[in-house]
Amino acid sequence: MKSLLFVLFSLFIATSSFGDTLVSGEVQGEWTIEGSPYIAVGNPVLAADDTLIINAGVIVKFQSCARIQ
Numbered sequence: 001m002k003s004l005l006f007v008l009f010s011l012f013i014a015t016s017s018f019g020d021t022l023v024s025g026e027v028q029g030e031w032t033i034e035g036s037p038y039i040a041v042g043n044p045v046l047a048a049d050d051t052l053i054i055n056a057g058v059i060v061k062f063q064s065c066a067r068i069q
Contacts, residue, residue: 020037020038020039020061021035021036021037021038021039022038022039022041023038023039023040023041023044024040024041024042024043024044025042025044025045026044026045026046026047026050027044027045027046027050027052027068028046028047028050028051028052029051029052029053030052030053030054030055031052031053031054031055031058031060032055032058033055033057033058035058036057036058036059037058037059037060037061038058038059038060038061039061039062039063040060040061040062040063040066040067040068041063041066042063042066043066043067043068043069044066044068044069045068045069046068046069052068
């Protein structure tokens with residue numbers, strides 16, 4: 001039963017993220033409206049010496065418990 005729920009959840013995430021920009025690992029640069037919405041999966045990391053610009057109007061969503069470090 002747990003495996004079936006996992007598969008269904010995975011399919012939901014895969015289909016609901018179609019056209020979205022998934023972000024994980026190291027992030028930097030500029031997030032634009034064209035790439036919006038950005039979906040944080042895992043915990044994206046912004047290094048202390050890097051810059052991340054999130055333009056006005058850009059939507060950023062986080063999966064459960066995800067955060068930018």
